[in-house]
Amino acid sequence: MQPRDLSAHSPYVPGRGVEEVARDLGMEPEELTKLSSNENPHGPSPAAVDVLREYAAQVHVYPKASHTDLTDRLATEWDLSPEQVWVSAGADGSLDYLSRAMLDPGDRVLVPDPGFSYYGMTARYHHGTVSSYPLPKADGFSQTADRIMEAYDGERIVYVTTPHNPTGSEMARAELVDLLGRVDDHTLVVCDEAYGEYSERESAATLLDEFDNLAVTRTFSKAYGLAGLRIGYALVPTAWADTYARVNTPFAANELACRAARAALDDDAHLEKTVETARWAREYMYDHLDAPTWESAGNFVLCDVGDASAVADASQRAGVIVRDCSSFGLPACLRVSTGTREGTKRAVEVLNRVAREVAEA
Numbered sequence: 001m002q003p004r005d006l007s008a009h010s011p012y013v014p015g016r017g018v019e020e021v022a023r024d025l026g027m028e029p030e031e032l033t034k035l036s037s038n039e040n041p042h043g044p045s046p047a048a049v050d051v052l053r054e055y056a057a058q059v060h061v062y063p064k065a066s067h068t069d070l071t072d073r074l075a076t077e078w079d080l081s082p083e084q085v086w087v088s089a090g091a092d093g094s095l096d097y098l099s100r101a102m103l104d105p106g107d108r109v110l111v112p113d114p115g116f117s118y119y120g121m122t123a124r125y126h127h128g129t130v131s132s133y134p135l136p137k138a139d140g141f142s143q144t145a146d147r148i149m150e151a152y153d154g155e156r157i158v159y160v161t162t163p164h165n166p167t168g169s170e171m172a173r174a175e176l177v178d179l180l181g182r183v184d185d186h187t188l189v190v191c192d193e194a195y196g197e198y199s200e201r202e203s204a205a206t207l208l209d210e211f212d213n214l215a216v217t218r219t220f221s222k223a224y225g226l227a228g229l230r231i232g233y234a235l236v237p238t239a240w241a242d243t244y245a246r247v248n249t250p251f252a253a254n255e256l257a258c259r260a261a262r263a264a265l266d267d268d269a270h271l272e273k274t275v276e277t278a279r280w281a282r283e284y285m286y287d288h289l290d291a292p293t294w295e296s297a298g299n300f301v302l303c304d305v306g307d308a309s310a311v312a313d314a315s316q317r318a319g320v321i322v323r324d325c326s327s328f329g330l331p332a333c334l335r336v337s338t339g340t341r342e343g344t345k346r347a348v349e350v351l352n353r354v355a356r357e358v359a360e361a
């Protein structure tokens, strides 16, 4: 017995976990600075942690009221109707729901290259095919409607990531509006704002009143520090009404995640501290890394170190874990998540030293 032909499906390659790396190196996890997965260096919101403790004894019930409460809270937050809020297990879960809602077998999606690998993966899971539009390094990974429309060929979904992972570039609102006006009627533009909280720009969610061919995805994994709980959401057009009820996996967003997310939304102090630290760390890296960097609107900075794989390995042996971007098609680049002030300084010091050693070897 064999599964169906999955040769076109490539596995998702996550950054390695801190316990794994510590075991390999014979170190304690606390000795490592992990800046490879864009997690929140301040941890989760303390308000969310309190809620997790409080509700731990109630996980024998299915998440019903908690899910409705979170949906309503998000609808208020974004000034949308609850039907437009699709809560899911991580934003990745929302990408799956959008695939289910949009794709017939053989439909095509258009994704950025370099870009987040799950866009293509979810399309393939739903029997779709994938083409890409380039964001050239030589052009500073800039995102414009013209660039996307040059590659566009009537795909069913077009993905835009802003701020963009792994480069940190953004798509200006005017460019997005231009794109929304230029794609065919049957094309949905998905604006992935996984890092939206770190950006100074207005969310594309404010365009949902005006455009019925736009969906926006957001997550609690990054700025809210709840990656381990798997909770995110999509904001979708008004006219989709009961579509969510037809595509969502029953109870995929779990009880504790729904409750913790709601508490985190009310914890402004934690979010402010998180965003402020990321902004400080980005500037610190631009100023102190001995490698070219790109301006980033996310909680990470892309830098060009020449041989990313060698520098990432050496850095890891020295206790600083960063993301080698070879798998994104950027073999010269590292993506370094913004850490605490202390963690960021340590990372910069180690990266500068090991990059020098690699260059001299």
Ligand SMILES: *Cc1c(COP(=O)(O)O)cnc(C)c1O
Pocket: 089, 090, 091, 092, 093, 116, 161, 165, 192, 194, 218, 219, 220, 221, 222, 227, 230, 231, 232
């Ligand atoms: C992290 C990330 C997501 C979603 O992550 P979840 O943990 O599934 O919420 C989505 N898009 C991009 C570009 C990301 O970097």
